[in-house]
Amino acid sequence: MTATDPAATLPEATAPAEGQPPWWARPLVAAIVALLVWCVAFGIEAWPFSALRLFSEVRTGTTRGWRVEAIGPDGSARAFPFADVPRSMRSPLWALNGMFSQSPPERDAVCDAWIAAAAREGHDIAYLRVYRTTAEAATPGTPPKPVAQALRWTCGSGAR
Amino acid sequence: MSVVDRIDRIDLWFFPAGTLRRYRAVRTGLAVVIALRLSLGSYPRVGGLPDPLFHPRGIVALLFDSMPPRGVLVAAQVIGAGLAWLAVARVRPRLTFPLAWATLLVLAGLKGSLGKILHNDVLVLVASLPFVLGPRERPADRVDPGRPTRRWGWAPHAALVIVALLYCATGLQKLRHSGIEWVTGDNTRWVMVQGAASGRAPTTGIALFVAERAWLAHVVAASFLLLELTFPIVLVVRRARPFYALGAAALHVGTWLTLGLDYWGWVLVVAIVLMAGDGRWRSGRGPVGTSRRTARGAGHGDRPAILGALRA
Numbered sequence: 001m002t003a004t005d006p007a008a009t010l011p012e013a014t015a016p017a018e019g020q021p022p023w024w025a026r027p028l029v030a031a032i033v034a035l036l037v038w039c040v041a042f043g044i045e046a047w048p049f050s051a052l053r054l055f056s057e058v059r060t061g062t063t064r065g066w067r068v069e070a071i072g073p074d075g076s077a078r079a080f081p082f083a084d085v086p087r088s089m090r091s092p093l094w095a096l097n098g099m100f101s102q103s104p105p106e107r108d109a110v111c112d113a114w115i116a117a118a119a120r121e122g123h124d125i126a127y128l129r130v131y132r133t134t135a136e137a138a139t140p141g142t143p144p145k146p147v148a149q150a151l152r153w154t155c156g157s158g159a160r
Numbered sequence: 161m162s163v164v165d166r167i168d169r170i171d172l173w174f175f176p177a178g179t180l181r182r183y184r185a186v187r188t189g190l191a192v193v194i195a196l197r198l199s200l201g202s203y204p205r206v207g208g209l210p211d212p213l214f215h216p217r218g219i220v221a222l223l224f225d226s227m228p229p230r231g232v233l234v235a236a237q238v239i240g241a242g243l244a245w246l247a248v249a250r251v252r253p254r255l256t257f258p259l260a261w262a263t264l265l266v267l268a269g270l271k272g273s274l275g276k277i278l279h280n281d282v283l284v285l286v287a288s289l290p291f292v293l294g295p296r297e298r299p300a301d302r303v304d305p306g307r308p309t310r311r312w313g314w315a316p317h318a319a320l321v322i323v324a325l326l327y328c329a330t331g332l333q334k335l336r337h338s339g340i341e342w343v344t345g346d347n348t349r350w351v352m353v354q355g356a357a358s359g360r361a362p363t364t365g366i367a368l369f370v371a372e373r374a375w376l377a378h379v380v381a382a383s384f385l386l387l388e389l390t391f392p393i394v395l396v397v398r399r400a401r402p403f404y405a406l407g408a409a410a411l412h413v414g415t416w417l418t419l420g421l422d423y424w425g426w427v428l429v430v431a432i433v434l435m436a437g438d439g440r441w442r443s444g445r446g447p448v449g450t451s452r453r454t455a456r457g458a459g460h461g462d463r464p465a466i467l468g469a470l471r472a
Contacts, residue, residue, distance in 0.1 A: 019177070019309045019310050019311055020310055020311065021175045021310050021311060021313075021314040022293075022295050022311075024293065025175065025290075025314050025315075025318075026171075026174075026175065028289070028290065028293070029174065029175075029290065029314070029318045029321075032286070032289055032290070032318070032322060033321070033322075033325065036286070036322070036325055036326070036329065037325075037329075040329045040332070040333065045217050045218070045277050046217060046218040046219075047216075047217045047218030047219055047220055047221075047265075047269045047272065047277060048218065048219075048265060048268075048269065048281070048282055048285040048286055049218065049282075049286065050277050050279060050282055051333070052279075052282075052326065052329045052330045052333055053333050053337065054279060054330050054333070055334070055351065056330075056333040056334045056336070056337040056338060056342075057337055057338060058338040058341055058342055058345060058347045059347050059350035059351050059354065060346070060347075060350055061346075061350060063354065086208070086209075087205050088205055088206040088207070088208070088209045088213075088227075088274070089209070089210075089213060091274070093275075094215075094274050094275025094276045095213055095274065095275050097275065097276075098215065098275045106212065109211075109212035110212045110213060112212070113210035113211075113212045113213055116210075117210070137353070140346060140349035140350055140352070140353045140371045140372075141353060141368070141371055141372055144357075
């Protein structure tokens, strides 16, 4: 350092080495920013980083949903009693959406889990039928009307 | 300007001088958010989830093969909340803050293992990352916590960059996947209608009010998208920060009222990161914690040793 260098007149506690970010700060920040950009650019969901696709798809009057039907040992059909299973299992939307990419044994395992949970509450269910529903509303504000319902899967060990 | 000078400038911008006071304020504020989330969250609800329904992502997938029992999650939540409140009280914050952060990371990650990541805690977790490994406060630092130094400036600025990037990316994803139709079409009207029908919002009146007026829906959509896309302005215009903090609050309060979405953590994080401990948002431009002139003055003795060697 020269005599005219401002650093030369600073107290020892503010010498350049004391004022530096920690050595790991630069790689850490670079890694965070890189992960953020990577997840967004390639649609990766890597908790806690995300692709941040929050309401990124255009909504229309067409809504798609699911209907799960419980089939009893006698063949009777009724709506699956989601209200009676543990709270962690009452919102099946994501599990059902995930079934598109699952194999038949994997779907059976999901359905068996729901059937077992319902059985603990006294429901006797042999297997499940999963329907894909479509409803359409003509304009925002008008009630949607069901237009289609298709059986997607019959699942559960009791279905085989 | 030489290449080295440019690199020097970029490095100084990303890792500016800042005060220990602001560092403590932002870290404590983030600790409050973590403490509140852990104290009020319903994370143990997913305890005991059967394996076929367990779909962990990211770091949670590395740590867990199956969902822990509810009792374990309750215990973790209680301990984590306690640690977070200790961090708020600045009791061993270099230990309590990262442990509380890790607890929220795991519990929120487990809650989002039902097939879809839940974004409610994403902002506080990612924005807190620069503070998880905090420098040790030395006696010389405590003598004058208002003295700008690069040792303390980089973390709050990194959090600011993270917040700005997250919001901007959210807006870019809307344009990327939907184009301008996200604003010009009936998208917002349908979102409002379907939100009102979901039964989760505290009231349906506001959502239906917007849905019934196409012009208002377009204004709402354009405002939200503009806010998100221009969020990086807070990185260069300090005076804009209160407005963006208010804008973020309006966005998230609005989505709660119309759709029932719980993003109050995001409101708090934005306010904390943009303004906590930095009374100089009323004036000046440049990196957080200092004006550009002060950054140069304070940073001149703090130039990166690597670049200084290159220029010698």
